[in-house]
Amino acid sequence: MANEEKQEDAAPSVVIPEERPYPKGFRCGYIAVVGRPNVGKSTLINYLVGEKVSITSHKPQTTRDRVLGVLTRDNAQFVFVDTPGFQSKYKGGLIHHMNNVVRGVLSEVDVVFFVIDAIGWKKADEEVLRLIPRESTVILVLNKTDELKNREALLPLMAESMQKFPFAAIIPTSAKKGKQCEELLEEAKKYLPEDAPYYDPDLYTDKSPRFLVAETVREKAFRLLGDELPYGIAVTIDKWDETDKSAEIIATLLVDNERHRPIVIGEKGAKLREISRLARADVEKMLGKPVHLEVWVRVRRGWSDDIRALKTLGYE
Template identity: 70%
Template sequence: MTNTEMKHEAAAAEVEDQAELESAAQAAALEEDLAEDADHEEPGEAPQDFERMLAAAGAATAFKVPEGFRCGYVAVVGRPNVGKSTLINALVGEKVSITSKKPQTTRNRVLGVLTEEDAQYVFVDTPGFQTKVKSQLTRRMNRSVRSTLGEVDAIVLLIESGGWRPADLEVLNLIPKDASNVILVLSKTDLEKDRNALLPLMADSMRRFPFAAIVPVSAEKHRQLSDLLNEIKKLLPESIPYFDPELYTDRSPRFLAAETIREKAFRLLGDELPYGTAVTIDKWVETEENGKRSADIIATLIVDRESHKPIVIGEKGAKLREISRLARADIAEQLGCPVHLEVWVRVRRGWSDDVKALKTLGYD
């Protein structure tokens, strides 16, 4: 390539980069305007689905959409710790949301995207609806659940195959009685030895609510997931895909890395770890040398009290080192390159009940 050609190519790249920056700035400004409009909606007015319009505008144009293609948003709701994130991860085939046995592991609405030949499913992993713990954080999570129900094309309500619990009924009561787009999923059916035992539960469930379908599944064993997708597809409108078919989530690598660290802390410490824990990414540098890419990440694990800090650190730092080791392995797999990860612990008193702190930490 001649010097002149190289200069032309560099100039073209600069113009393209500038166009991308302007487009991103316009999208950001539009999102701010829409957010302000949403804040001024009259009480009781249904929220407009601005996110869907923005997502559709950015979907890949190279994807050849067949006739009759369907696409839509699917809310997966249920009580805390019922298995919503596990189900979405199994359906999408990628780790979209973190999982643990600790209730309320999911705190943000996370989108998981599955694109097939004739449909694109945009799953919304919502926090478990919480009635026991009252704080600004749980109020925000409950509000997220309520608002999601009015913005989606289909609702998947998850209960365990063992039967209805009072907390399940609280979630059911959030759904409009005349809704015709609700599918009931009976989860963890691999724990039931006699599948016929589910028949009375299914009959009882139809008496409680006019579900569009009832599907028993096992996310762990990947049983009847295709049946569930077929039922969901019936409820989705004909549409172009909202997202690039190559994407499996709307979340950034930084967000997924922070969630991975929080997951490892939950899993490693179990009941020892207090609920008031969050993670921030303080440094994120990706480099490439001799064609090999690597990432250097520094994160902070935030706890609510001074007494919580030694629990996370452990004797001679053993717990924190193990959290870092396990998280680093998963993040390296997500990024597809070696990762150097440092995790520090910091105390931020009362962050889960502090509105400003919640906004800073990304809990809008």
């Protein structure tokens, strides 16, 4: 039974049959999406892939680990790597892990999408830019153009940007509205190597359903609690019973301080019930079946600075 459960939790297979025909000149490669916190990296990947593979919120550091999103076209496969926003202001075990993820990804990809706000450069943007080797193929993505009052300001920003780094291209976009995203893909494709797909064309992420459900619960907590939400929060999946017709899932929100527990629960359990309700709706769409989802809260002191706890929670 234990072996069966382990197989169910594993990420989908990524093996490609060698005999599958692909057109001559097919391109495939990895694209890292990097930038400071809260510039829209996850929103951009979700739009490009056409599926929700990475959670989003207005709170910085929503993404904590690398998340793969896969988009397969007739002549190319784009494998996007969503990364945590690089953080220099705060310290701790979790922050150290997230910054290491960014550094590791940069050494493994074919193209880098470096994302900043279209309103202009900030000091934190330049700190992230210094991490990128100058020999890397980097496309500067000026995101959130839908929020600009004067689009003419983009021209001097583009000129300023080329003085900072030899970008292969600069593409203004709005990930929220989907503007210029197709142009971004076409530009990236030029720099991908000619190769067969790395992943099955029907796959849109390498993450297991358990991971996606845990992230969905965490996203709803971020969105519902906003500034009240303590930074030290994580989600574990404690029970997963799934049949062809339904699923029963029990998740636990971990907080690292006793005083945070009532904040997450809310008056008479109202906030926790709403987190569960919102998450269940997304999970049912993801799994394509009715889901009974229970969400509990437990205190685990200092988990975000505990190396062993971080490994247990999947942050290795």
